[in-house]
């Protein structure tokens with residue numbers, strides 16, 4: 642009998658799960674609150690620029706990630722070759738240990754990852770649809786989702802929940818299921834904390850030839866956590882222009898999360914111009930931003946507690962389940978969890 646699978650979230654974990662189920666007798670429905678897919682691996686287009694304003698790239702420390710990305714099509718696949726350098730709280734910059742890892746994205750942006758994976762599935766992706774509550778139909782042993790418009794999705798034999806832990810905990814608090822395991826899972830999920838990052842995009846009508854693609858702060862002593870040059874990604878920034886992705890440090894980001902963009906970007910631009918010892922960077926010709934309240938998990942959930950409801954068909958995946966904020970880790974966690982949903986192992 643066809644297995645009915647519901648997935649909350651079309652980020653790397655949710656899409657990785659759908660991809661794993663592509664050759665299985667399963668009807669997969671993904672419910673995603675945003676208009677786009679790929680979650681925090683996000684891409685935006687503005688004024689002829691394409692920029693990855695959440696995750697910067699996918700790493701491939703394992704062979705299976707590289708071979709998956711290549712299988713999805715070499716066309717438009719971009720490996721950012723310039724290295725990542727480091728800086729400290731005093732703004733001293735030095736060469737980093739880049740270890741020659743690949744840094745993958747696509748000319749059309751990182752969201753290609755989810756788009757290309759989903760194109761190989763028959764999954765029904767319901768975008769712009771925020772799940773508000775979950776209900777267990779105890780007699781039938783199925784799960785049903787209700788969105789913020791009051792529409793229902795399901796019933797599903799298996800449910801996979803992938804939003805960041807605090808949002809998953811909220812969903813579990815609005816889950817109707819008279820089983821003691823619900824409270825235990827909710828407590829375990831609610832324990833996972835996230836760091837906040839405000840990404841600020843600074844565009845300039847000139848391009849400098851730096852030897853690095855990105856600079857990362859390694860001692861948590863600077864208000865800037867990361868600066869990268871989107872022009873190092875083929876097809877992202879027109880010739881002669883540059884676009885800096887500035888990820889502000891978690892403390893700064895939490896404090897200035899709701900500051901108006903002109904104030905926040907002026908401060909970011911001033912910090913970057915000091916860091917790069919170049920006054921021109923204090924004066925971008927246009928700016929943009931994105932707040933990531935739940936950017937990166939501080940750790941992982943207790944692995945056992947989050948699996949106690951699997952025999953009732955309730956599963957979880959995402960970077961907070963593996964305990965590392967990385968696209969490939971979330972992707973494979975979703976992929977491997979989906980295999981367990983089918984095999985029950």
Ligand SMILES: Cc1cc2nc3c(=O)[nH]c(=O)nc-3n(C[C@H](O)[C@H](O)[C@H](O)COP(=O)(O)OP(=O)(O)OC[C@H]3O[C@@H](n4cnc5c(N)ncnc54)[C@H](O)[C@@H]3O)c2cc1C
Pocket residue numbers: 649650651652653654655672673674675678679680681682694695696697698699700770771772773803804805808812838840888933935936937958959960961965966967968969971972
């Ligand atoms: C600024 C920043 C920089 C980063 N840099 C890197 C990097 O360079 N390399 C790297 O590998 N990783 C990086 N990461 C981490 C990486 O983006 C994440 O670890 C990974 O994308 C997590 O995938 P996920 O599927 O677990 O979660 P998500 O991508 O968050 O997916 C969850 C999905 O659930 C959806 N959702 C949430 N609530 C609901 C609801 N109620 N109903 C329906 N849908 C819902 C969300 O919209 C989202 O699409 C970065 C993250 C940030 C924020």
